[in-house]
Amino acid sequence: MKIGIIGSGNMGRSLGILWAEQGHQVFFGSRDSEKGKAVAQKAGLGTQGGTNDEAAAFADVILWTARGVMPSELLSNKEVLNGKIIIDCNNQDIPEEFAYPAIVESLAEKLASDVPNARVVKAFNTMAQEVFELAPAPLKDYQVSVFVAGDDEQARSTVMQLATVIGFAPVDSGVLRNARLVEGLGDFIRMIMIGQQQGSYATISVNVLPKAEQQRLGGRQASALY
Ligand SMILES: NC(=O)c1ccc[n+]([C@@H]2O[C@H](COP(=O)([O-])OP(=O)(O)OC[C@H]3O[C@@H](n4cnc5c(N)ncnc54)[C@H](OP(=O)(O)O)[C@@H]3O)[C@@H](O)[C@H]2O)c1
Numbered sequence: 041m042k043i044g045i046i047g048s049g050n051m052g053r054s055l056g057i058l059w060a061e062q063g064h065q066v067f068f069g070s071r072d073s074e075k076g077k078a079v080a081q082k083a084g085l086g087t088q089g090g091t092n093d094e095a096a097a098f099a100d101v102i103l104w105t106a107r108g109v110m111p112s113e114l115l116s117n118k119e120v121l122n123g124k125i126i127i128d129c130n131n132q133d134i135p136e137e138f139a140y141p142a143i144v145e146s147l148a149e150k151l152a153s154d155v156p157n158a159r160v161v162k163a164f165n166t167m168a169q170e171v172f173e174l175a176p177a178p179l180k181d182y183q184v185s186v187f188v189a190g191d192d193e194q195a196r197s198t199v200m201q202l203a204t205v206i207g208f209a210p211v212d213s214g215v216l217r218n219a220r221l222v223e224g225l226g227d228f229i230r231m232i233m234i235g236q237q238q239g240s241y242a243t244i245s246v247n248v249l250p251k252a253e254q255q256r257l258g259g260r261q262a263s264a265l266y
Pocket residue numbers: 046047048049050051052069070071072075076105106107109114129130131132164165166167168169170
């Protein structure tokens with residue numbers, strides 16, 4: 041797969057290297073072409089680097105790491121993204137005392153409004169960079185969830201594969217509107233990591249448990265509430 045990285049900071053560099061290690065063709069884009077090239081040179085693995093425009097033109101799948109910066113602002117021609125998969129890994133800024141405002145429109149939905157012909161998928165926002173350093177092993181042993189939300193089923197499936205190959209456990213999280221919930225989880229885990237001082241290795245995993253052998257509590261009774 042051809043993967044373009046928009047913004048070669050912590051997330052872009054980490055995920056780009058991990059995907060290149062799995063044999064994907066990766067182009068590190070940056071506002072500064074020399075920075076993109078330097079990141080690629082350090083990464084090796086046949087990666088390339090340059091401008092964000094070049095990364096967007098090169099790729100079929102794009103990782104968007106520039107929080108709140110829209111393609112219409114960052115790229116000289118946003119139409120280059122038409123039909124392409126854009127992974128949005130962004131979280132909102134952390135407010136004082138983690139008093140997050142309610143999310144009525146997610147960052148991923150805002151991105152999708154700017155490029156309605158691209159296939160935007162929310163993913164990789166609920167774990168810290170430190171966790172990527174453990175990928176793909178020993179990370180795989182911990183079954184850390186990556187919540188994947190997007191309106192295009194095939195795009196979701198592609199992103200779930202990209203999560204699996206680097207050692208995560210993808211969770212199909214449905215349509216892009218659900219990115220509001222996924223971004224809420226990103227806010228929550230950062231409150232746990234930083235606010236509750238659990239550290240950067242705190243993660244979220246969805247488990248499916250076996251049914252209890254006995255319903256000794258009476259089991260679930262009919263109720264109008266869920
Ligand atoms: N770091 C984490 O642990 C982590 C985990 C999960 C989610 N996230 C989320 O992922 C996003 C990126 O985080 P990060 O840690 O990678 O941040 P970062 O290290 O600061 O990298 C973000 C990159 O975006 C580009 N950028 C920043 N401001 C820009 C602007 N005004 N216009 C255009 N490009 C700009 C820059 O790339 P160039 O200098 O190359 O242009 C920058 O290096 C954030 O929304 C964050 O909340 C981070």
